[in-house]
Amino acid sequence: MPSASDPRPAIHVEDLSVTYRTSVERRPTLRSMIVRAGRRERYVHEIEAVKDVSFEVPRGSVLGVVGANGAGKSTLVRSIAGILPPTAGRVEVNGRVSTLLALGVGFNRRLTGRENVVLGGLAAGWSREELAAKYDDIVRFAELKKFMDLPMRMYSSGMYGRLAFSVAVNMDPDILLIDEALSVGDARFKRKSFRRMRKLCEADATVVLVSHALQSIKDLCDQVIWMHEGELRMWDEPDAVIEAYTEFLEVGEDAVTMEDV
Amino acid sequence: MSTEAPQRHRLEDEFTSEHHVYEPHKVGLPPIGSYVRELWRRREFAVELARTNLRSQHFNTVFGQLWLVINPILLAGVYFVLVDILRSGSRGDEFFAHLMAGLFAYYFVQQSLQQGVRSVVSGGRLILNTAFPRALLPISAVVAAFMRFVPTFLIYIPVHLITGLPIGPELLWLIPIMLILVVFTSGMTMLVAAGQVYFRDIKNFLPYATRIWLYATPILYYAREVPDRYDWMLSVNPLAPIITSWSAVIDKGSTPPLDDMLLACAWALGVFVVAAVFFVSREREFAVRL
Numbered sequence: 001m002p003s004a005s006d007p008r009p010a011i012h013v014e015d016l017s018v019t020y021r022t023s024v025e026r027r028p029t030l031r032s033m034i035v036r037a038g039r040r041e042r043y044v045h046e047i048e049a050v051k052d053v054s055f056e057v058p059r060g061s062v063l064g065v066v067g068a069n070g071a072g073k074s075t076l077v078r079s080i081a082g083i084l085p086p087t088a089g090r091v092e093v094n095g096r097v098s099t100l101l102a103l104g105v106g107f108n109r110r111l112t113g114r115e116n117v118v119l120g121g122l123a124a125g126w127s128r129e130e131l132a133a134k135y136d137d138i139v140r141f142a143e144l145k146k147f148m149d150l151p152m153r154m155y156s157s158g159m160y161g162r163l164a165f166s167v168a169v170n171m172d173p174d175i176l177l178i179d180e181a182l183s184v185g186d187a188r189f190k191r192k193s194f195r196r197m198r199k200l201c202e203a204d205a206t207v208v209l210v211s212h213a214l215q216s217i218k219d220l221c222d223q224v225i226w227m228h229e230g231e232l233r234m235w236d237e238p239d240a241v242i243e244a245y246t247e248f249l250e251v252g253e254d255a256v257t258m259e260d261v
Numbered sequence: 262m263s264t265e266a267p268q269r270h271r272l273e274d275e276f277t278s279e280h281h282v283y284e285p286h287k288v289g290l291p292p293i294g295s296y297v298r299e300l301w302r303r304r305e306f307a308v309e310l311a312r313t314n315l316r317s318q319h320f321n322t323v324f325g326q327l328w329l330v331i332n333p334i335l336l337a338g339v340y341f342v343l344v345d346i347l348r349s350g351s352r353g354d355e356f357f358a359h360l361m362a363g364l365f366a367y368y369f370v371q372q373s374l375q376q377g378v379r380s381v382v383s384g385g386r387l388i389l390n391t392a393f394p395r396a397l398l399p400i401s402a403v404v405a406a407f408m409r410f411v412p413t414f415l416i417y418i419p420v421h422l423i424t425g426l427p428i429g430p431e432l433l434w435l436i437p438i439m440l441i442l443v444v445f446t447s448g449m450t451m452l453v454a455a456g457q458v459y460f461r462d463i464k465n466f467l468p469y470a471t472r473i474w475l476y477a478t479p480i481l482y483y484a485r486e487v488p489d490r491y492d493w494m495l496s497v498n499p500l501a502p503i504i505t506s507w508s509a510v511i512d513k514g515s516t517p518p519l520d521d522m523l524l525a526c527a528w529a530l531g532v533f534v535v536a537a538v539f540f541v542s543r544e545r546e547f548a549v550r551l
Contacts, residue, residue: 020549029462047549078548082283082392085545091283101390108317108383115313122306123393125299 008094010175010206011057011080015089018050018075049075051230052089057223059095062197062207064221064238066214066245071227073210077101077177080208095174095206098124100164109153113144113163116152120167134170141196142166143189161185169196176200179210194220214242290542300394307397311405314376326412333368333413337361344481354424355512356483362417362511363480363504366439369410370446370500371471377402377450378457378464385551395544396537399454403447427514434510434517441529442503448533451540458543458550478504483512499528 021044025032049072057063065073078084080091081099108116117138121131139145142162147155155163162185168176176197185193197207197220211217217224217238224241226234228248234241290296319325341360345352380398381388388395422428457463477498479487484505487495495501502524506517 020546022549023459027461028459030460030466031462033460078389079283082281083389083545083548086283086285088285091281093281093283094279096279097281097392099390099392110317111313119306119310119313120387120391122303122309123387123397124391125303125393128305 008092009056010059010061010093010095011063011208012092012094013056013076013080013089014054014092016050016053016076016079016086016091017048017088018072018079018084019046019048019087020075020084021046048230050079050227053227053230053232054089055225055232055235057206057208059206060201060204061222062201062209062220064217064224064241065208065210065227066212066217066224066241067227067233068249070229072230073227074101074179076227077179077208077210081177093175096172097175097177098168098171098173099177100168101177101179110151112151113148113155117148117163117167121171124171126171138163138166138170141170141192158185158189162189165193169193169200173200174205176205176207178207180212190216214246218242290538291545296394296541300396300400303393303397306393307401307404310397310401311408314401314405315408329409330412330416333365334361334416337364340364340481355426358417358420358424358426359483359508359512360480361420363478363508365410365413365417366442366504366507367475367478367480367500368413369406369442370449371475372406372409373403373446373450374453374467374471376405378453378467380450381454381547382457382461382551388548388551394541395547396451396540399450399540400447402454403443403450406446407443421511426512429514431510431514431516435507438503438507438510438517438522438525441525442507444533445499445503445525445529448529448536451536452532455536455540455543455547458547474498474500477501479508480504484508499525499532502528 023044024036024041051072053072053076055063065076067073075084078101079086080093081097081101082091082093083099083101111119117135118131121134122128126134139148142159142165144159144163144166147159152160152163165178165185168178194216197209201207207220209217209220221238224234224236224238225232226241226245234244337357337360341352341357344356344360377399380402381395384395384398387393453463453467475481477494478500479495484495484501495505502521506521506525509515509517509521
């Protein structure tokens with residue numbers, strides 16, 4: 001475990017750029033590639049998702065990430081998680097990371113909740129003993145005791161999200177990365193997850209929270225970055241960034257944007 | 262640059278749980294040492310995934326497991342009758358044993374490929390959510406196929422005894438040959454699994470490919486019976502030397518021919534290295550391609 005005296009920031013992002021190529025089609029096939037090559041159409045296109053972004057997150061704090069759809073928020077968090085490689089620059093992460101980036105613990109809706117939790121945990125590098133020790137906490141926090149042995153396709157989206165969140169926070173992470181996951185639970189579960197995240201921070205953990213729910217960002221974060229078209233537009237106190245961001249959205253801080261939608 | 266050396270050192274920590282540094286290596290390979298270490302550390306995941314997948318296909322029920330052995334036996338029977346008719350009924354019991362053993366080994370390859378081709382693409386959410394060595398996904402398909410192979414091989418043993426094929430210490434050669442087959446199959450499975458990410462119709466071509474491959478491999482006939490004008494077919498088929506060695510041990514209880522064994526090793530290692538480099542150098546792109 002990194003000690004409290006460790007002077008290094010939990011996350012240090014330096015001149016990070018992420019560019020990736022993806023296919024034009026949702027479901028690329030050999031056949032369509034041959035057809036497209038015949039017509040001399042482009043088969044792949046390049047996306048500059050993150051451009052030259054630098055910031056750092058001190059240990060024990062919560063960083064909020066806001067920005068419009070397609071601003072590069074998810075790509076940024078994925079590269080902090082080590083899922084997407086940087087094209088340029090570097091990312092340094094000090095601590096054990098737990099992620100909640102795509103909704104659902106993981107795998108396969110045909111499998112039961114229990115199987116998904118076990119597979120997700122093993123993939124993330126936990127041992128069977130660690131998993132067994134945490135399993136009851138995960139189920140209790142998600143309030144899904146009766147559903148763990150049912151296939152996950154029978155879960156509601158709220159249950160899906162609750163289990164995913166519960167897995168992520170119950171693994172005692174030093175660093176928790178969350179991508180728009182708080183909107184799935186009901187108000188009560190949301191309050192519960194806020195409390196849990198604060199508790200993690202008091203225990204010196206670091207949280208990165210991507211959300212469109214500006215009120216959540218305001219309530220939880222110590223600092224906020226605003227991503228715009230892959231660039232870091234602003235990095236400041238929550239109030240300042242949210243004011244500038246809502247002004248940019250030309251909507252003002254009305255109920256719709258502040259609400260957790 | 263003077264900073265080069267310490268950075269390279271820190272790169273070693275790719276997947277470890279405490280300190281991570283991520284730097285560009287999109288087209289290159291991640292550090293092999295730590296990749297293999299992390300792969301080994303999470304071997305439980307590959308086994309658990311294989312077991313879970315078999316379970317979700319109902320192979321934990323009595324009839325499911327029964328089907329697991331009945332199906333290949335039925336197919337071996339059908340192929341035997343077919344080949345025997347084509348040869349005007351001249352095939353004996355020992356040919357049935359040859360066909361059955363070869364077919365079961367071949368089904369291991371086929372099952373690996375068929376499960377493996379989907380392994381990365383259907384791993385969607387896990388890949389989007391978690392950083393782990395993606396090679397675990399195709400490897401898990403190979404593990405599952407092996408779990409299905411073992412009971413079929415147990416069924417083969419009485420057939421071997423009844424047909425009176427030779428029994429002796431030479432049969433132990435089946436173990437290294439199986440090992441070669443596993444290495445080769447792991448390579449092929451990684452290739453199709455990575456390929457499927459880029460071309461989603463590989464899955465549709467695969468059943469045809471594996472059927473043709475079966476016919477081009479000396480299973481439904483003896484390698485020595487292949488006419489000269491089709492010799493090229495065996496010489497370009499990487500499975501031919503492996504299955505020929507396998508059959509030499511099964512049919513004659515003899516040490517497999519050295520040239521076939523060497524060729525088999527060369528194919529297996531070659532395919533495995535090429536496939537592993539291709540897969541691992543591409544795997545970090547999978548998250549944006551799904």
